[in-house]
Amino acid sequence: MTEEVEIKEGLQGVYIAKSSISKVNGEEGKLYYRGYKIEDLAEKSTYEEVCYLILYGKLPNSKELDSFSNELKKERILSDETIEIIKRMSKKAHVLDTLRTAMSSISADDPEPYSSEEEKNVHKAVKIIAKTATISAAIGRVRKGKDIIPPDDSLGHAKNFLYMLTGEKPDNKKAKLMDVMFILHAEHSSNASTFAALVACSTLADIYSAVVAGEAALKGPLHGGADEAAVKMMQAIGEPGNTEKYINEVLASKEKIMGFGHRVYKAYDPRARILKKYLDEIDGNGEEEVNKLVKIALNTEKIMVDRLGKSHGIWPNVDFFAGPLYMHLGIEPELFDVIFSSSRTVGWCAHVIEYWRNNKLFRPLEEYDGALDLEYKPINER
Numbered sequence: 001m002t003e004e005v006e007i008k009e010g011l012q013g014v015y016i017a018k019s020s021i022s023k024v025n026g027e028e029g030k031l032y033y034r035g036y037k038i039e040d041l042a043e044k045s046t047y048e049e050v051c052y053l054i055l056y057g058k059l060p061n062s063k064e065l066d067s068f069s070n071e072l073k074k075e076r077i078l079s080d081e082t083i084e085i086i087k088r089m090s091k092k093a094h095v096l097d098t099l100r101t102a103m104s105s106i107s108a109d110d111p112e113p114y115s116s117e118e119e120k121n122v123h124k125a126v127k128i129i130a131k132t133a134t135i136s137a138a139i140g141r142v143r144k145g146k147d148i149i150p151p152d153d154s155l156g157h158a159k160n161f162l163y164m165l166t167g168e169k170p171d172n173k174k175a176k177l178m179d180v181m182f183i184l185h186a187e188h189s190s191n192a193s194t195f196a197a198l199v200a201c202s203t204l205a206d207i208y209s210a211v212v213a214g215e216a217a218l219k220g221p222l223h224g225g226a227d228e229a230a231v232k233m234m235q236a237i238g239e240p241g242n243t244e245k246y247i248n249e250v251l252a253s254k255e256k257i258m259g260f261g262h263r264v265y266k267a268y269d270p271r272a273r274i275l276k277k278y279l280d281e282i283d284g285n286g287e288e289e290v291n292k293l294v295k296i297a298l299n300t301e302k303i304m305v306d307r308l309g310k311s312h313g314i315w316p317n318v319d320f321f322a323g324p325l326y327m328h329l330g331i332e333p334e335l336f337d338v339i340f341s342s343s344r345t346v347g348w349c350a351h352v353i354e355y356w357r358n359n360k361l362f363r364p365l366e367e368y369d370g371a372l373d374l375e376y377k378p379i380n381e382r
């Protein structure tokens, strides 16, 4: 007789490793990167500083930050081969498919893609973070039939990203919002994409392959694709006055409202709370389409929180408010995925580097639930 096994569907409640990178307190709705509150980092820090913090485990002093920021700037440039891939794929492929392929091409430029030396992998991570932003902006340009804009070394990460994407240098308010978006998406413990990256790296595949695995897992609407799905839902609602009717219909048909609910947060996602403040500021002060989306988002939030918040633990997640804010920055929904992915590269890389300190190949089990010892008949007898 076979022993009864307990199957943990979706690995819910299973711990896979010890980590000092981020702490998600789902019950109280708190998030820390390396011990620092996400609220402090979003308000006072920059993406460059947060990347340093996540990779090195401590906040940099100004000399360390300067040198780190300069290394990021030096790594922004893409090879002709990577640009060619972006140009060939961008017009018809999903943005994340192009990003994944471009990322694979970066490893081809590294004569030693795998290294067991931690310091070398940190530099590879810097390369990945810098180049992913350039790739993401280039994908956005080529999709629209526009020329790729090379990076501007006088600009920080967020400002340079918006410049490469839109062709305009953003004002400080918009640059700060972009920086906050990058910071809030930088890391989130062992979510599906980070876990996918860890599974790949546990075979001692290189850090680029792990990032590609993360990008593949991020694509789906249950994970990184939720912000695009949420904004498309807001566009389908059309007018703020239609919000309640729309939500009633979706909930009555037992479907999900995108951008709500979370496997770990059973309280308000702290990242969504930060973004809501930006939305409140933009409310009525953006362009017409953005103003409408902002109103619809705020209406949806209110209705959903009243109905499913405390009673069911279903609150807005970071993806819910991200869409209207990206639109305010001139970023179209089809690009949201690559921006999320571009922010998260640092989290994936830090987890890979940390996991390799005590690497153990991932090899879970399945309970076999099929036939055995069947008689094999030749094809002409079947």
Ligand code: ACO
Residues within 6 Å of the ligand: 221, 222, 223, 224, 226, 254, 255, 256, 257, 258, 259, 260, 261, 262, 263, 264, 314, 317, 318, 319
């Ligand atoms: N709208 C309505 N009901 C919901 C929602 C939602 N967004 N999310 C969960 N529920 C309900 C489910 O219908 C289910 O109800 P039931 O028990 O009556 O069947 C219950 O809450 C549990 O939902 P599950 O999907 O089983 O919970 P799980 O922990 O697996 O799901 C997930 C988490 C996948 C994020 C889910 O909430 C969801 O699909 N949300 C919409 C997609 C989304 O926003 N994803 C982004 C996540 S954050 C990120 O990746 C950055």
